Amino acid sequence: MSEGTFEPKIVGFLCNWCSYRAADLAGTARIKHAPNVRIIRVMCSGRVDPTFILKALALGADGVMVAGCHPGECHYIEQNYKAMRRFHMIRHTLRALGIEEQRVRLVWASAAEGQQLAEAIDQLVEDVRKLGPLRWNAHWAEDPSHLHAVETIEHEHAEAIEVLP
Ligand code: FES
Numbered sequence: 001m002s003e004g005t006f007e008p009k010i011v012g013f014l015c016n017w018c019s020y021r022a023a024d025l026a027g028t029a030r031i032k033h034a035p036n037v038r039i040i041r042v043m044c045s046g047r048v049d050p051t052f053i054l055k056a057l058a059l060g061a062d063g064v065m066v067a068g069c070h071p072g073e074c075h076y077i078e079q080n081y082k083a084m085r086r087f088h089m090i091r092h093t094l095r096a097l098g099i100e101e102q103r104v105r106l107v108w109a110s111a112a113e114g115q116q117l118a119e120a121i122d123q124l125v126e127d128v129r130k131l132g133p134l135r136w137n138a139h140w141a142e143d144p145s146h147l148h149a150v151e152t153i154e155h156e157h158a159e160a161i162e163v164l165p
Contacts, residue, residue, distance in 0.1 A: 008062040008128040012037040012121070013048045017075045018110050019067030025114030033118035034125040037065065044068065045106075046079025050090045053104060057136050063128040067107040067117065080108075100131050 014020040020041045026033060038061075042048055045068025053064045066083060074080040083106065091101040105124050109117040 006129060006133060008036050008125055008133075009060060010037045010063045010065060010121075010125060010128065011056040011061045012039045012065040012067065013042050013045070013052065014039055014065075015045050015068040015080075016041050016043050018069040018073070018113075019045075019107065019117060021111035022067075022109040022114045022117040025111065026118045027114075029114055031114050031118045033121045036125045037121050044074060044076045044079045045083035046074070046076060046081075048083060048086070050086050050093070053090050054093075057099070057103070057134060060136075062131075062134045063103040063105070063124055065105050065107060065121065065124055067109050067120070070108040070110060073110070099134065099136070102127050102131065103134065 012023075014023055020039070023039060025031075045066055048066050053066070056064050066087065068080045068083055069075065071080060071084075087104070087106040090104055094101045094104065105120070107117065107120045109120065
């Protein structure tokens with residue numbers, strides 16, 4: 001990393017049954033991708049509560065990837081459809097907060113798709129690099145009323161926010 005070059009910090013929530021294995025495959029197959037992603041393994045993309053994403057951004061991530069099994073292939077039947085609904089909700093919320101929605105991405109990658117996952121990681125890192133650092137705290141200070149947008153998420157999207165047992 002050269003001095004003065006912005007290297008995005010990305011948090012990746014990867015489903016244990018597919019995308020996490022795709023990342024593993026990418027590693028063992030020596031498929032190169034940007035090293036900017038801190039991977040958090042979850043049992044299903046449907047397990048990713050929207051607050052996980054907001055918290056990652058609030059704690060300093062510049063972007064977040066949620067990756068799961070392709071629609072119709074979720075090990076928990078249709079939880080990735082829930083992930084899809086939450087994804088639209090979170091993008092809506094980020095827009096309301098004045099944060100570029102391109103900073104969050106939902107990706108489908110089977111265990112065999114190490115190459116596709118690597119490409120999706122590279123694309124997200126590149127896109128976030130163009131956007132620049134998030135500095136959510138700076139956004140927050142500019143308009144404290146944004147707090148209201150976060151406080152109302154739960155009520156506006158009660159169905160989508162339901163978390164797996
Ligand atoms: Fe992979 Fe649900 S088990 S998205």
